Amino acid sequence: xxxxxxxxxxxxxxxxxxxxxxxxxxxxxxxxxxxxxxxxxxxxxxxxxxxxxxxxxxxxxxxxxxxxxxxxxxxxxxxxxxxxxxxxxxxxxxxxxxxxxxxxxxxxxxxxxxxxxxxxxxxxxxxxxxxxxxxxxxxxxxxxxxxxxxxxxxxxxxxxxxxxxxxx
Amino acid sequence: xxxxxxxxxxxxxxxxxxxxxxxxxxxxxxxxxxxxxxxxxxxxxxxxxxxxxxxxxxxxxxxxxxxxxxxxxxxxxxxxxxxxxxxxxxxxxxxxxxxxxxxxxxxxxxxxxxxxxxxxxxxxxxxxxxxxxxxxxxxxxxxxxxxxxxxxxxxxxxxxxxxxxxxxxxxxxxxxxxxxxxxxxxxxxxxxxxxxxxxxxxxxxxxxxxxxxxxxxxxxxxxxxxxxxxxxxxxxxxxxxxxxxxxxxxxxxxxxxxxxxxxxxxxxxxxxxxxxxxxxxxxxxxxxxxxxxxxxxxxxxxxxxxxxxxxxxxxxxxxxxxxxxxxxxxxxxxxxxxxxxxxxxxxxxxxxxxxxxxxxxxxxxxxxxxxxxxxxxxxxxxxxxxxxxxxxxxxxxxxxxxxxxxxxxxxxxxxxxxxxxxxxxxxxxxxxxxxxxxxxxxxxxxxxxxxxxxxxxxxxxxxxxxxxxxxxxxxxxxxxxxxxx
Numbered sequence: 316x317x318x319x320x321x322x323x324x325x326x327x328x329x330x331x332x333x334x335x336x337x338x339x340x341x342x343x344x345x346x347x348x349x350x351x352x353x354x355x356x357x358x359x360x361x362x363x364x365x366x367x368x369x370x371x372x373x374x375x376x377x378x379x380x381x382x383x384x385x386x387x388x389x390x391x392x393x394x395x396x397x398x399x400x401x402x403x404x405x406x407x408x409x410x411x412x413x414x415x416x417x418x419x420x421x422x423x424x425x426x427x428x429x430x431x432x433x434x435x436x437x438x439x440x441x442x443x444x445x446x447x448x449x450x451x452x453x454x455x456x457x458x459x460x461x462x463x464x465x466x467x468x469x470x471x472x473x474x475x476x477x478x479x480x481x482x483x
Numbered sequence: 484x485x486x487x488x489x490x491x492x493x494x495x496x497x498x499x500x501x502x503x504x505x506x507x508x509x510x511x512x513x514x515x516x517x518x519x520x521x522x523x524x525x526x527x528x529x530x531x532x533x534x535x536x537x538x539x540x541x542x543x544x545x546x547x548x549x550x551x552x553x554x555x556x557x558x559x560x561x562x563x564x565x566x567x568x569x570x571x572x573x574x575x576x577x578x579x580x581x582x583x584x585x586x587x588x589x590x591x592x593x594x595x596x597x598x599x600x601x602x603x604x605x606x607x608x609x610x611x612x613x614x615x616x617x618x619x620x621x622x623x624x625x626x627x628x629x630x631x632x633x634x635x636x637x638x639x640x641x642x643x644x645x646x647x648x649x650x651x652x653x654x655x656x657x658x659x660x661x662x663x664x665x666x667x668x669x670x671x672x673x674x675x676x677x678x679x680x681x682x683x684x685x686x687x688x689x690x691x692x693x694x695x696x697x698x699x700x701x702x703x704x705x706x707x708x709x710x711x712x713x714x715x716x717x718x719x720x721x722x723x724x725x726x727x728x729x730x731x732x733x734x735x736x737x738x739x740x741x742x743x744x745x746x747x748x749x750x751x752x753x754x755x756x757x758x759x760x761x762x763x764x765x766x767x768x769x770x771x772x773x774x775x776x777x778x779x780x781x782x783x784x785x786x787x788x789x790x791x792x793x794x795x796x797x798x799x800x801x802x803x804x805x806x807x808x809x810x811x812x813x814x815x816x817x818x819x820x821x822x823x824x825x826x827x828x829x830x831x832x833x834x835x836x837x838x839x840x841x842x843x844x845x846x847x848x849x850x851x852x853x854x855x856x857x858x859x860x861x862x863x864x865x866x867x868x869x870x871x872x873x874x875x876x877x878x879x880x881x882x883x884x885x886x887x888x889x890x891x892x893x894x895x896x897x898x899x900x901x902x903x904x905x906x907x908x909x910x911x912x913x914x915x916x917x918x919x920x921x922x923x924x925x926x927x928x929x930x931x932x933x934x935x936x937x938x939x940x941x942x943x944x945x946x947x948x949x950x951x952x953x954x955x956x957x958x959x960x961x962x963x964x965x966x967x968x
Binding site for chain 2: 335339343350353354357358360368370371373374377378380381384385387388391397400401403404406407409410411414417418421422426430433434435437438441442443448451452453456457460461464467470471472473
């Protein structure tokens with residue numbers, strides 16, 4: 316119990332805009348408001364074709380509901396603060412970075428190469444330094460998956476520098 | 484009931500599904516929901532019955548598999564096995580890991596088989612009732628299913644409801660099905676068809692878990708050595724048979740409730756076992772009754788959760804939401820018509836669940852020692868491999884790279900949701916029910932000529948609305964009661 320209470324006290328000492336409950340509520344409300352504004356740009360169906368409600372009405376109601384419930388959770392959090400989460404470690408940001416690299420490589424170079432690069436990158440930064448295992452997760456296993464999908468499931472992967480060699 | 488399964492292909496699928504489910508259940512962070520989501524794209528190469536048999540066998544075996552790691556490394560392989568840790572691990576520390584796993588295996592099998600019997604009897608009755616349902620009743624039922632999110636085990640009630648609403652919001656992306664007007668497409672052509680289930684499911688479960696595991700790379704498990712599983716003694720049976728039966732009933736009932744699942748069932752099964760026990764002081768210190776109570780309940784929830792899934796198309800748990808996704812992508816629409824038009828298909832599923840329960844008993848009993856070794860596969864090897872399978876699986880469905888990016892995007896969203904106490908399960912349930920909620924609402928308003936009050940003139944709809952209010956009030960009343968205590 317002591318471990319749970321300590322962070323709560325620490326959380327109270329922070330200015331409100333540094334607290335997780337404020338940051339999370341703010342982001343949810345901010346995004347919901349943007350989406351709510353977007354719903355006003357949806358085409359309106361003429362009354363003669365309109366059956367029931369307009370296409371924008373349902374998402375609007377949902378977004379208002381989300382905003383209202385977020386205000387409630389923020390209000391409740393002011394009375395009972397959330398516990399402070401541990402700082403995210405470097406390995407998390409590196410994994411996140413690998414996702415971004417995956418998107419860039421898969422779009423510009425090659426889908427298979429992107430899988431391979433991410434696998435080696437993640438495995439290495441998660442602590443795997445042995446070359447055989449890096450080759451296993453980065454090359455051997457993706458090749459098995461690639462062949463499985465390509466031959467057994469009949470899938471055609473998007474063109475790229477490596478897949479083009481394979482397909483040609 | 485077993486006749487539709489008499490084909491070598493289906494038996495092979497069942498065998499593989501049970502084995503795969505056990506492996507998934509044993510690996511902390513995976514489990515039947517994530518595993519089901521991962522295998523979903525592969526099921527597209529199978530016929531609908533084989534696909535659903537594969538998913539249901541993974542569900543049954545995966546739910547049991549969580550107990551192996553709960554007992555041996557004090558880490559539940561699945562959330563539903565969390566209560567099993569409380570007594571399973573202390574008993575294993577006393578050198579009785581074999582006895583603990585033996586009890587977990589027997590009670591899981593009994594709970595699972597009990598719940599299949601409930602499924603066979605109750606699903607057709609519920610489906611028959613559903614014949615009385617029109618659009619307003621389905622709308623009220625879907626609302627009831629969503630309000631039940633308030634009381635699921637993980638997260639705060641309001642956070643669960645926000646997550647559910649977010650799931651429904653995702654379902655509105657794309658062309659409006661009644662007017663073909665674009666919504667939230669932001670000029671991206673690929674979004675006009677909407678956001679698919681698989682990228683969201685794989686992202687929220689598998690990719691967010693990968694990000695979670697990236698924060699735990701230095702975690703070390705203390706694994707207790709297992710010599711062999713022992714069948715419970717006559718004394719153990721005498722002590723636990725009532726608990727097993729009670730928990731089987733509790734688990735089946737909790738499973739039937741929309742959105743609830745094995746996690747809630749096992750916690751209630753465990754606490755009821757303690758309440759009725761002659762030795763409640765032993766709970767938490769290695770009580771055999773505690774293991775029986777939790778394990779019978781979480782496996783009993785599997786059959787129970789399939790009742791609303793098959794009879795009404797409302798998922799009874801997170802994994803059944805994935806199974807429901809499987810049904811939808813194979814063109815099978817659950818509901819009363821399914822019971823009338825495709826009884827063989829349903830009996831195939833019932834039979835598969837029954838056999839899966841028997842199979843995991845055999846596999847668990849003879850192979851627990853081997854399955855326990857799977858936990859030795861380091862995350863730094865396992866998760867990059869899961870990533871490769873997730874990416875290719877998600878891509879394979881529509882051969883769309885955008886789907887893969889959507890999967891990664893939802894992986895990041897899922898990670899932060901879980902970090903700040905929002906469960907990802909309601910998002911999936913909201914996504915699945917979204918089209919039903921909006922479609923039935925709009926069609927009802929057409930029937931009612933825009934008069935909202937007409938909903939209250941329909942007795943079944945009104946009953947569901949009252950139940951929804953109770954579902955919303957229940958967590959509030961529960962927290963007040965706890966505060967008073």
